[in-house]
Amino acid sequence: MARHCIREPRYVPPVHSIGEQPDLFGGPTLCHVAERKGPPKGWQRQLQKWGRCTVIADLEAGPVPSIELATPPQPVYLVACVAAKMDHAAPARELYISPWFQKARAHIERQGAPWFILSAKHGLIAPHDLIAPYDETLGRMRAGARRLWGARVVEVMAERIDAAAPLIVLAGRNYRDPLWPRIERRASVPMEGLGIGQQLAWLTAN
Numbered sequence: 400m401a402r403h404c405i406r407e408p409r410y411v412p413p414v415h416s417i418g419e420q421p422d423l424f425g426g427p428t429l430c431h432v433a434e435r436k437g438p439p440k441g442w443q444r445q446l447q448k449w450g451r452c453t454v455i456a457d458l459e460a461g462p463v464p465s466i467e468l469a470t471p472p473q474p475v476y477l478v479a480c481v482a483a484k485m486d487h488a489a490p491a492r493e494l495y496i497s498p499w500f501q502k503a504r505a506h507i508e509r510q511g512a513p514w515f516i517l518s519a520k521h522g523l524i525a526p527h528d529l530i531a532p533y534d535e536t537l538g539r540m541r542a543g544a545r546r547l548w549g550a551r552v553v554e555v556m557a558e559r560i561d562a563a564a565p566l567i568v569l570a571g572r573n574y575r576d577p578l579w580p581r582i583e584r585r586a587s588v589p590m591e592g593l594g595i596g597q598q599l600a601w602l603t604a605n
Contacts, residue, residue: 472564476514479570492526502602549577
């Protein structure tokens, strides 16, 4: 029965001679430690990969892509039209000739920012659009007509302006209110509450 209690011998690694030891009759010094290979090629990249992953599944997903932060879109200015106009067709940026509009235009062009004009007749127009003079203002429109105007402007904005772009509105309440429910989360009115004289001073100073 004792024979059956003897376990089978475990695996014994091969013996390697690692030198001689004279005090043991000049015999070799033996060791069971096998020769170790160096680290595998690319071990540093693998270690970095382990350091970046949060769960084991990340290692099976392949290489970690580099993250590129998207550049936020540039702010877009919205400028109200004015009553003073040239007496002939011209690009919209030149058609309106009041001191307020000219200062607003100069202020925006110094920023190098994109901008559009809120026209009572044409809705949203670009500065280079060719426009004939007209005599129409939101102040003379009924509430329902202003709402329709605002819906039309918002529809064109969705086509021409990045939905993530901040909006800087240089316009009075007649031009802001029809748009505000749809743009207030990304819009600002830097001259809100200022009189015309104060607005002219602000545009000059800025």
